[in-house]
Amino acid sequence: MGDQKAQLTIGGANKDYPVLSGSVGPDVIDIRKLYAETGAFTYDPGFTSTASCESALTYIDGDAGILLHRGYPIDQLAEKSSFMEVAYLLINGELPTGDELDKFSNTITRHTMLHEQLATFYRGFRRDAHPMAIMCGVVGALSAFYHDSTDIADPLQRMIAIHRLIAKMPTIAAMAYKYSVGQPFVYPNNDLSYTANFLRMTFSVPAEEYVVDPIIVDAMDKIFILHADHEQNASTSTVRLAGSSGANPFACIAAGIACLWGPAHGGANEAALNMLREIGTVEKIPEYIARAKNKDDPFRLMGFGHRVYKNFDPRAKVMQKTAADVLNKLGVTDPIFDVARELEQIALKDDYFIEKKLYPNVDFYSGVILSAIGFPTSMFTVLFALARTVGWVAQWNEMISDPAQKIGRPRQLYVGPTQRDYLPVGDR
Ligand code: CMC
Secondary structure (H helix, E strand, C coil): CCCCEEEEEECCEEEEEEEECCCCCCCEECCCCHHHHHCCCCCCHHHCCCCCCCCCCEEEECCCCEEEECCEEHHHHHHHCCHHHHHHHHHHCCCCCHHHHHHHHHHHHCCCCCCCHHHHHHCCCCCCCCHHHHHHHHHHHHHHCCHHHCCCCCHHHHHHHHHHHHHHHHHHHHHHHHHHHCCCCCCCCCCCCHHHHHHHHHHCECCECCCCCHHHHHHHHHHHHHHCCCCCCHHHHHHHHHHHCCCCHHHHHHHHHHHHCCCCCCCHHHHHHHHHHHHCCHHHHHHHHHHHHCCCCCCCCCCECCCCCCCCCHHHHHHHHHHHHHHHHHCCCCHHHHHHHHHHHHHHCCHHHHHCCCCECHHHHHHHHHHHHCCCHHHHHHHHHHHHHHHHHHHHHHHHHCCCCCCCCCCCCCCCCCCCCCCCHHHC
């Protein structure tokens, strides 16, 4: 901490508050004593100027389009690393040695099975249930199955819960898909990598073994890396808030999944592809651009804009290249990709989008790739949840390990009625 202070004048009195500096990024005014000293709260709906915690996992510079995990740039990780390695990095703070990576991957592989009773749990859902609804329910139910990893005060139990969540998420996601299409569940295969195993559990059927294509595994692994963590976004903050009360890890991650589902957050990839399909042809793009700009029309360009990135989303750049590579290598010609590229070009030259600093985000191109691989749109946010589980558990563990951790309890600006007396119903 430096000597810098922020001065606040309130009720004629001056109060000094410490200014904290992180390793990089904006300084933070420490107002923890503000209420005790002045009786006032700060007001910041949507947390646009509020740091809710201290964290050493992920750094974002939204203006420069920088995203670092434990200091490593996202484009380097996406190009050179693997999802398992990034998971290890986020959880443990350093890249693993070869032995550490083997041990970690082996541990995750050996936790991929689900308790058999969970299969019957799925049968309680309607076949047409959205797979995110199933994910919320099944992940929340894990606490009823794995009692030996719910004591959050025990670091070992926390680590077992972390391994279980990362390992079982692909199995849970694949089973949600299988259930919705009426196909039998496929058990994990320990000979395969994390990502290859997930693809096989999703697309294999008893009558025909799924041949795992390394191009698709590579693209899927990149998508998982690009979604692994993103600092204190809505779902991660939800996981932290739920965890701050001492709730068990499975319940916290189920809360994160519920938050992620919204179209302003993880649901945007599904919404973006649905939008591209609705637009359908390049000729119809101007009509949709006009709608996005019309204040009286609630329509927004899905996959565009970001709370933090005001220059470009570095994940979107990798995603666009991956989409081109995958379509190329698979020999798929999807007119949706042409619509996406043209829409991006038109929007980037339009004053409305330039002035408001709206650029394609990670979700703009991910749907094009996922669709080429064969996933239905309803699975897109599920895949996001699978990958983001790594960030959620790492952030949750960081919070619980912090001795200064307190229950999250925001305050409010009350604008309701002041005290009044109850009137019996006949007197109202
Ligand atoms: N299309 C048209 N106008 C937009 C868009 C868009 N996609 N996004 C923002 N704007 C306008 C908005 O109407 C507002 O205009 P004005 O100042 O005239 O009222 C201005 O830009 C600022 O928007 P905001 O909603 O105040 O900004 P925010 O930081 O609260 O919202 C956002 C960020 C991502 C929710 C928003 O840009 C959005 O709804 N985008 C579409 C959904 C989407 O792609 N979400 C995925 C985000 S990345 C992955 C993830 O986080 O899960």
